[in-house]
Amino acid sequence: MTRIAVIGGGRIGEALIAGLIEGGLPTGSVVLAEKHPARAEAVATQFGIRATSVVDAVEGADVIVVAVKPDDVDSVVTQMSKAELNGEREQIVVSMAAGVPASRYEPKLPAGIPIVRVMPNTPMLVGEAMSVLAPGRHARSEHIEAVRKLLGTVGRTAVVAEDKIDAVTAVSGSGPAYFFLMAEAMVDAAVGLGLTRETATTLVTQTMVGSAAMLDRSDESATELRAGVTSPGGTTAAALAELERRGFRAAVLDAVEAAKARSVALGIPPDGTPLLG
Numbered sequence: 392m393t394r395i396a397v398i399g400g401g402r403i404g405e406a407l408i409a410g411l412i413e414g415g416l417p418t419g420s421v422v423l424a425e426k427h428p429a430r431a432e433a434v435a436t437q438f439g440i441r442a443t444s445v446v447d448a449v450e451g452a453d454v455i456v457v458a459v460k461p462d463d464v465d466s467v468v469t470q471m472s473k474a475e476l477n478g479e480r481e482q483i484v485v486s487m488a489a490g491v492p493a494s495r496y497e498p499k500l501p502a503g504i505p506i507v508r509v510m511p512n513t514p515m516l517v518g519e520a521m522s523v524l525a526p527g528r529h530a531r532s533e534h535i536e537a538v539r540k541l542l543g544t545v546g547r548t549a550v551v552a553e554d555k556i557d558a559v560t561a562v563s564g565s566g567p568a569y570f571f572l573m574a575e576a577m578v579d580a581a582v583g584l585g586l587t588r589e590t591a592t593t594l595v596t597q598t599m600v601g602s603a604a605m606l607d608r609s610d611e612s613a614t615e616l617r618a619g620v621t622s623p624g625g626t627t628a629a630a631l632a633e634l635e636r637r638g639f640r641a642a643v644l645d646a647v648e649a650a651k652a653r654s655v656a657l658g659i660p661p662d663g664t665p666l667l668g
């Protein structure tokens with residue numbers, strides 16, 4: 392049975408653990424290493440898993456998932472380097488940190504250890520993640536398949552070359568926040584029109600769920616689906632004209648580009664030494 396070590400029990404580490412256990416992984420197969428004791432205990436208790444040190448967690452694992460902030464990756468790699476890695480089993484390191492290149496792990500870990508970068512997103516919490524994998528230079532197809540199989544239990548997966556992962560981060564990694572912002576603004580607008588917050592939230596949530604399901608299941612593109620809602624001279628046309636006049640489309644373009652630029656910047660190590668990605 393595959394044993395998973397999750398390093399970092401924050402939002403994404405918790406979402407991963409929740410998704411894996413909900414997806415049927417036995418609790419004994421997951422172990423957590425989380426720096427803050429209170430947080431470690433809370434997550435371990437919530438899911439019935441064991442919390443331990445980084446060294447202990449990684450030594451028994453088949454897959455080591457690093458889910459700490461980009462600035463904390465170097466210290467985690469230093470801790471990992473003190474463990475016995477690649478002993479009897481071939482271990483795979485999965486890095487979920489935005490921006491950090493796979494090559495950043497290599498100097499301190501055993502030569503040839505496979506690193507797979509993954510950009511997930513928080514819908515993992517409900518089994519609806521978009522997890523995009525990018526192989527580091529020692530990751531072979533069997534390593535990619537093993538990680539795909541694991542993350543396939545918590546949503547959809549795709550594979551890209553590592554030079555595309557900053558773009559992926561800007562689209563699907565950060566993407567849920569764009570939709571949540573839209574939902575927040577629509578709820579506020581509905582309240583402004585006199586609906587209760589409760590009714591407004593139900594209306595907006597189900598509209599998002601229904602629209603997402605149409606995008607997912609229909610053969611029509613987003614453009615065609617939008618046209619299908621827009622009667623000539625009707626209410627939707629009035630709303631869309633206002634959104635375009637306010638530069639909605641350009642704002643989305645600039646926002647996604649800003650996210651990509653930030654992902655690139657996060658990959659520069661704290662001492663500023665540029666690394667080959």
Ligand SMILES: NC(=O)C1=CN([C@@H]2O[C@H](COP(=O)(O)OP(=O)(O)OC[C@H]3O[C@@H](n4cnc5c(N)ncnc54)[C@H](O)[C@@H]3O)[C@@H](O)[C@H]2O)C=CC1
Pocket residue numbers: 398399400401402403404424425426427430445458459460461463466467487488489490510511512513564565
């Ligand atoms: N939150 C999101 O939507 C997404 C986050 N990510 C990436 O996932 C990573 C984690 O993000 P979040 O979960 O949002 O951050 P977070 O701040 O909620 O969680 C990080 C956790 O790592 C722990 N930690 C830090 N250093 C540690 C160490 N040496 N040993 C053990 N635990 C340690 C912290 O105490 C914290 O609980 C980041 O690199 C982020 O770029 C990727 C995709 C989506």
Ligand SMILES: O=C(O)[C@@H]1CCC=N1
Pocket residue numbers: 489560564565
């Ligand atoms: O905001 C961030 O940096 C992380 C990466 C993608 C989503 N959250």
